[in-house]
Amino acid sequence: MAERSGKRQAMKLQNDAPVYMTMTGNRRQETGNRSDASRFWVPLAVFFLACSLFAGCSRLPVLEDLSTMKYTFFNQDSARVSFPSTYKGKIAVVSFIYTHCPDICPLTTNNMQRLQDTLAAAKLKGVEFVTMTFDPNRDTPRVLKEYAEIRGIKFSDWDFLSGSDANTDSVTYAVDVRYFPHDSTYSKDGTLSYYITHTDKCILLDREGRVRGEYSGSQLDFPAIVKDLKSLE
Amino acid sequence: MIALLISILMLTPAGHSGISIKDATVGVAAKGMSSAGFFEIVNDSDMPDTLYGVKASFADMAQLHESFRKDGMVGMRPVKFVAVPAKSTFFFKHGGHHVMLMNVKEDLKAGDKVKLELLFKRAGTITVEATVKH
Numbered sequence: 001m002a003e004r005s006g007k008r009q010a011m012k013l014q015n016d017a018p019v020y021m022t023m024t025g026n027r028r029q030e031t032g033n034r035s036d037a038s039r040f041w042v043p044l045a046v047f048f049l050a051c052s053l054f055a056g057c058s059r060l061p062v063l064e065d066l067s068t069m070k071y072t073f074f075n076q077d078s079a080r081v082s083f084p085s086t087y088k089g090k091i092a093v094v095s096f097i098y099t100h101c102p103d104i105c106p107l108t109t110n111n112m113q114r115l116q117d118t119l120a121a122a123k124l125k126g127v128e129f130v131t132m133t134f135d136p137n138r139d140t141p142r143v144l145k146e147y148a149e150i151r152g153i154k155f156s157d158w159d160f161l162s163g164s165d166a167n168t169d170s171v172t173y174a175v176d177v178r179y180f181p182h183d184s185t186y187s188k189d190g191t192l193s194y195y196i197t198h199t200d201k202c203i204l205l206d207r208e209g210r211v212r213g214e215y216s217g218s219q220l221d222f223p224a225i226v227k228d229l230k231s232l233e
Numbered sequence: 234m235i236a237l238l239i240s241i242l243m244l245t246p247a248g249h250s251g252i253s254i255k256d257a258t259v260g261v262a263a264k265g266m267s268s269a270g271f272f273e274i275v276n277d278s279d280m281p282d283t284l285y286g287v288k289a290s291f292a293d294m295a296q297l298h299e300s301f302r303k304d305g306m307v308g309m310r311p312v313k314f315v316a317v318p319a320k321s322t323f324f325f326k327h328g329g330h331h332v333m334l335m336n337v338k339e340d341l342k343a344g345d346k347v348k349l350e351l352l353f354k355r356a357g358t359i360t361v362e363a364t365v366k367h
Contacts, residue, residue, distance in 0.1 A: 102269035103300045103331050104307045106260050110367055146263035150340060151367060182308050188293055193335055197308030218307070218328065 059231050060204075060212040064174060067209040071171055073132070073163035076145035081161060083130075083171060084209040091232050092128040093225070095202040095217045096177045098135035099147040100193070104200060108217030109151060112202070116154065118226060127229060129158040134172055134179045135196060136162045175203050175211060206232050250356030251278025252317070257349060257363035259334065262341045268292070270332030270349055270363055274315075274323040284323075285314040286352035293336035295349075300328050309333070341365045 097105035133139035144160035184194035204213035262268035289295040345365040
């Protein structure tokens with residue numbers, strides 16, 4: 001919003017500029033125009049000061065508003081979580097995975113761990129990590145916990161969520177994360193194994209539960225997401 | 234004597250075949266989950282070779298796979314073989330070719346060592362020790 005206001009202000013100044021230039025030949029008028037200009041420059045300076053103070057809190061566009069959503073999920077301890085309302089008041093980085101993925105999803109999880117460490121080192125607090133499975137039938141809370149524990153994940157500010165198919169579909173549809181079963185095969189014990197082709201995405205939620213950024217999870221642009229996180233602080 | 238010979242063969246990465254395996258790693262995984270193996274195949278010989286299979290006693294199933302990316306979607310599929318031209322290096326790496334390891338029999342923790350058997354048409358079976366990594 002501030003960015004839009006800024007653009008509007010800049011356009012207004014640009015439109016006024018030729019008027020100012022035509023009066024520079026007249027000293028009295030020029031003085032008078034300085035006064036007129038200050039009417040623009042002072043608010044503009046205040047505006048930019050406010051922008052710097054709030055570090056572009058509105059620099060990022062709202063890509064999707066999830067604030068009215070309340071879908072029930074269960075975290076790695078089987079505790080009920082309402083998504084995204086449980087995380088209201090916090091900035092959240094939400095990634096989407098399935099634990100049977102051997103290549104891309106572990107990269108995403110590793111990147112989330114690195115990001116968590118990066119934020120801790122930078123003393124950026126109040127960021128919650130959420131990893132949601134789009135394979136909830138296999139990824140039960142217990143499985144998610146095992147997946148996380150073997151990776152040494154710190155649960156203090158990180159939830160791994162599993163929910164019903166319907167709730168998972170609702171959330172992922174809203175944030176444009178797609179997935180569908182791909183090749184499948186049977187294990188020796190007759191268990192059906194399948195791979196999932198899926199969107200490689202993690203999202204940034206602001207304190208209101210609105211999507212303010214989207215990134216590749218497995219090829220995470222660290223400088224970009226850290227910059228965006230700081231702008232939402 | 235036989236044990237010594239086997240040990241020497243295992244410690245010799247590039248035998249007469251000219252094929253050697255470098256930087257073999259396997260991803261961490263809890264028991265019952267999937268993991269992936271990564272490494273470099275270096276072919277120093279003047280002959281091409283073909284990797285056509287893989288065995289891993291610590292997993293229920295091991296397959297040659299490749300990941301693909303299209304229109305923002307990612308997935309993977311089995312591959313039947315990988316050709317390694319003469320005087321070349323082929324990378325099994327994240328986001329590309331990898332060894333799919335399904336239903337690992339024990340927890341694979343960072344720092345653990347596991348063995349992969351790579352089946353080559355010309356070089357035969359090459360056993361490598363892979364380090365478990367995040």
